[in-house]
Amino acid sequence: MHHASFMQAALDQARTGGAEGGVPISCVLVKNGRVVGAGHNRRVQNDSAILHGEMDALEATGRRPGAWYKDVILYTTLSPCAMCTGAILLYGVPHVVIGENASFMGEEAHLKSRGVTVEVLNDPECKALMACFIRDNAALWYEDIGAEPC
C-alpha cells in the first residue's frame, strides 16, 4: 500500500467522526506496511480536551515501549497541532504524512527541526472535508485549536 491508501483509511475514519457529530480529523499509524492503530478526534463524542485524532490513535494503539514507535509512519488528515506534534516527538515517530495544511498550519516546522520527515499530500478530499466542517461549526473548531472565533 502507498500513501494514498493509508490516507484514504484516515479519511474514512475522519468521516466516521464527522457522522458522529465530531470534529472530522483522523489518524492512522502504520508499521511494516500495515495499519496498527487508528483514531479520530473525540472532543464532542467523549467530551474530551485532549483526544485529537493523533492522540486518539496513539491511545488506541496502547502502551508500547519507546522502540516500538521508531519505525511508525503516522498519517493524519490535517497538519498536527502543538499537542499532537509533542506526542509525535515524545515517542519519536520518525515520519508524518499530512493530508493537508491549508485549513490549519500546525507545527510542521517544529517537527522538521527535530528531524521528523514531514510530507504534505495536499489532498483535495481532506481539504474539502475540513472547509465544510469549519464553515458550519466555527465555534467547535476554534475550541478544538484553543483559539477564539473572530
Place this chain on the structure above:
Amino acid sequence: MHHASFMQAALDQARTGGAEGGVPISCVLVKNGRVVGAGHNRRVQNDSAILHGEMDALEATGRRPGAWYKDVILYTTLSPCAMCTGAILLYGVPHVVIGENASFMGEEAHLKSRGVTVEVLNDPECKALMACFIRDNAALWYEDIGAEPC
C-alpha cells in the same frame, strides 16, 4: 495561596498516583488563586499512552473555550515532556511552575521560546519522589518518556 501550597497539592496527587502503582507525577491547574483542575499520570491505572499528569489534569478540567486557559497557572511536579509541552502551547497556558527538572529535563526551552513563563522550584520532595520511583521502576519510567533503558 502561593506556589508552595499549589505544588504541595500536586505532590499529594503524585503520591496518590504512586500509591495506585502508577507513575508519581501530577499537575494542578490554578485560576484566580483557586485549583480548577487536577490530575496525575495514569499510564498504569488506565493502560494509557497519553495520560501524563498534565494531560490528565487538562482532561479532568473538561472542554473549555480557548480564552479560558489564558490566565491559568499550571503546576507540575516534573518538567513537562514534549507532549505535555505541546498541550500547554495548544491551549495557550501562559505560566508553568515546575517542581523539579533534575530527574527529567523537559521542553522548558521550547516553552520559553514561545513566550510561556517557566519557573522551576527545585523542590526536594518532588526530586526525592521521582528518584525513588525511577530507581525501582526503570522500565516503566523509560516507557513513559518513550525511551529505552540503557
